[in-house]
Amino acid sequence: MSSWYQTMPPDxxxxxxxxxxxxxxxxxxxxxxxxxxxxxLPLWGMTKGQAGIISTSxxxxxxxxGILAGTLADRIGRVKVLKLAILWFTLFxxxxxxxxxxHQLLFTRSLQGIGFGGEWTAGAILIGEVVDxxxxxxxxxxxxxxxxxxxxxxxxxxxxxxxxxxEHIAWRALFLVGLLPGLLVLWIRRGIKDSDAFEVAVExxxxxxxxxxxxxxxASGVRSRMILSCLMVAGxxxxxxxxxxxxxTYLRQTQEMTVNMTSLYLSVNIAGSFVGYxxxxxxxxxxxxxxxxxxxxxxxxxxxxxxxxxxxxxxxLLVLGFPLxxxxxxxxxxxxxxxxxxxxxRIRGTAAGISYNVGRGAGAMVPTIVGFTSASMGLALxxxxxxxxxxxxxxxxxxxxxxxxxxxxxxx
Numbered sequence: 001m002s003s004w005y006q007t008m009p010p011d012x013x014x015x016x017x018x019x020x021x022x023x024x025x026x027x028x029x030x031x032x033x034x035x036x037x038x039x040x041l042p043l044w045g046m047t048k049g050q051a052g053i054i055s056t057s058x059x060x061x062x063x064x065x066g067i068l069a070g071t072l073a074d075r076i077g078r079v080k081v082l083k084l085a086i087l088w089f090t091l092f093x094x095x096x097x098x099x100x101x102x103h104q105l106l107f108t109r110s111l112q113g114i115g116f117g118g119e120w121t122a123g124a125i126l127i128g129e130v131v132d133x134x135x136x137x138x139x140x141x142x143x144x145x146x147x148x149x150x151x152x153x154x155x156x157x158x159x160x161x162x163x164x165x166x167e168h169i170a171w172r173a174l175f176l177v178g179l180l181p182g183l184l185v186l187w188i189r190r191g192i193k194d195s196d197a198f199e200v201a202v203e204x205x206x207x208x209x210x211x212x213x214x215x216x217x218x219a220s221g222v223r224s225r226m227i228l229s230c231l232m233v234a235g236x237x238x239x240x241x242x243x244x245x246x247x248x249t250y251l252r253q254t255q256e257m258t259v260n261m262t263s264l265y266l267s268v269n270i271a272g273s274f275v276g277y278x279x280x281x282x283x284x285x286x287x288x289x290x291x292x293x294x295x296x297x298x299x300x301x302x303x304x305x306x307x308x309x310x311x312x313x314x315x316x317l318l319v320l321g322f323p324l325x326x327x328x329x330x331x332x333x334x335x336x337x338x339x340x341x342x343x344x345x346r347i348r349g350t351a352a353g354i355s356y357n358v359g360r361g362a363g364a365m366v367p368t369i370v371g372f373t374s375a376s377m378g379l380a381l382x383x384x385x386x387x388x389x390x391x392x393x394x395x396x397x398x399x400x401x402x403x404x405x406x407x408x409x410x411x412x
Contacts, residue, residue, distance in 0.1 A: 004135040011191070015130050016139060018184075018192045019123040020146040022086055025181030026119045027150025028157075029093040030058065032178055033109060034245055035158040036171040038252050040105075043168060048249075048379075050102050052371025055245045057110040059237075059364030062117030063357035069118030070125075070353015077194045078126035078349065083185045085122060089115030093178030117360065121353040128340030129195035129348075133406060137289070140336035141281020148273035148329065151244070155270065159263045197345050197409050216347050217354070225342045226355045228401050232293065233359025235393030236331040238366035239300060242387045243269075243328055245367040246379065250308070254379050255317075265321055272325030280330035281337075288405045289338040290398050296330035297394035303327055304391070308384035331394055341404035366390055 008016065037051045065085070073081045092112035099105040124140060131139040157177045162170045216222060247269065251262045276296075284292040303324045306312070312320065335356070343351040366386050374382040 004138050007135065008131060008139075011193070012130050015127060015192055016143065018082070018188045019127045019143045020149075021184055022082060022119055022123050022146075022181075022188075023143060024146030024150035024153065025086070025184060026089060026116055027147040028153045029089055029112065029150075029178040029181060030116055031151050031154040031244065032093065032158075032174055033058070033096075034248050035154060036174060037245075037249050039167045039171045043171075044102060046102050048371040048374055049368070050371075051249075052245070052368035054102070054106050054109050055241070055371075056364045056368040057106055058113035058116060059241060059367075060361050061110045061113035062120075063361030063364070065114030065117030066121040066353045066357030066360065067117075067350075068114070068353075069121040070349040070351070070357075073122050073125060073349035073353070074347060078122045078129075078198060079188070079192050079194050081118060081122040082126065083188055085115045085118030086185050086188075087115070087182055088112075089119065090179055090182035091115075094176055096178070097172040097175035117357050121349065121356065124336035124356075125340060125349050125352055126195065128336055129197045129345075129409060133408060135285065136340065137285035137334060137337040137405070138281045140340065141284065141333035142278055144333055144336055145274050145277035145281070145329075147332075148270045148277065148325070151273065152267070152270045155263060155266050159259065162259055200345070216344070217351060222343065222347070222351060225402065226351055228397055229339060229342065229352075229355035230359040230362070232394060232397045232401060233335065233356050234362035235297070235390045235397065236293075236335070237360050237363035238390035238393070239304065239363075239387040240328050240332060241363055242366050242370055242383055242390070243304065243324070246370055246383050250379055250383060255314075265318055268318055269321040269325040272322035273329040274325075275322075276326035276329035277333045279326075280333040283330075284334035284337065285405070288403050289334045289341075290401055290403050292334045293331060293398040293401070294395055296327050296333075297391045297398065299323065299327035300331060301388050301391040301395070304387045305384050308380045308387075331391075338401075338404055340409070341407035342402070345409060363390065 033055060040046050041051065069081045069085055089112050092108050092115070096105060096108040096112070099108055123143065127143050128136060128140050158174060161174050165173060248262060248266065251257045251265055257265065280292055280296055303320065307317065307320050307324050339352040339355060340348065370382045370386050
């Protein structure tokens with residue numbers, strides 16, 4: 001990272017780390033639920049279908065949060081929305097610790113999702129606008145590498161808390177850990193500002209009798225790009241969320257692993273995910289966004305089927321967790337840069353927010369479908385089949401998506 005990172009001035013580096021940490025802590029709070037599913041299933045008599053509904057609800061409401069955040073980001077600024085989103089998702093993560101039933105947890109997780117969606121929209125657009133076009137893919141993709149870091153933090157917190165306390169208490173303590181990311185807002189207030197591109201767009205909006213946002217969104221070129229972007233996200237996150245939601249349960253129930261063994265296998269998957277974000281971000285700056293999406297989708301398709309459908313020795317399964325994480329995250333790595341380049345500055349937050357989050361809402365349905373179909377198909381087959389179908393969609397969409405590598409934001 002050092003060569004391109006060193007080219008950024010201090011203010012851009014502060015923005016980079018603000019977005020990175022925001023995304024990492026967002027991921028930590030979101031992933032805590034995946035770790036408590038095996039505990040709540042017997043404790044509350046909750047079904048896998050209900051667990052899938054809770055998981056999907058947070059992602060579905062994140063679509064609403066992302067759209068609202070994108071619209072607000074175009075009006076009041078990316079940084080203000082970033083801070084509000086972080087405070088929102090930490091509050092409702094903490095409140096989840098005090099729930100006592102499926103419906104109560106469904107309520108708090110659904111509200112948490114609004115902040116979850118808003119954080120990605122504001123953070124991805126902010127860092128994409130701030131950095132130079134030559135390193136945009138690497139910078140934005142590296143910011144998104146904060147997701148496996150947050151996932152690892154959630155896994156570490158789970159391992160520590162569940163090792164120290166009985167499960168019926170530990171799951172509540174784990175959600176309380178999710179309050180800590182709110183402290184990041186205090187640091188963001190110190191010297192993080194909106195991009196020059198945003199400030200120029202605001203000034204132009206004041207001076208000109210501009211067309212309405214809706215009319216700009218409905219322009220044929222923008223509309224077609226938004227549809228393709230939605231489909232891309234639906235496929236990429238449909239597969240990604242399936243693995244993130246059900247991998248812990250798959251390892252503990254289908255593979256009958258202990259907490260310690262599950263942590264080991266997850267650590268390999270998380271390491272692969274981190275490398276996938278960073279490496280494919282670099283690749284997208286060299287071979288382009290479209291080819292990176294296609295390559296990652298093909299790799300994810302093969303590895304998820306091998307991981308869930310082949311009767312592999314445990315050692316092989318451990319190693320295979322690395323490419324599984326690598327490719328599932330490699331797809332997502334290029335999206336922030338691509339969406340920043342696809343849309344005009346005046347409506348970038350709104351268009352990217354709608355594209356990413358409507359797609360996210362559609363992709364969020366896949367973990368629920370897995371939960372319900374696992375009753376008849378078995379969990380392993382349900383995970384493999386639905387995730388593979390999601391990755392096929394990504395591969396197809398990449399054929400039609402415009403290539404945006406090297407786009408000058410001032411000219412769009």
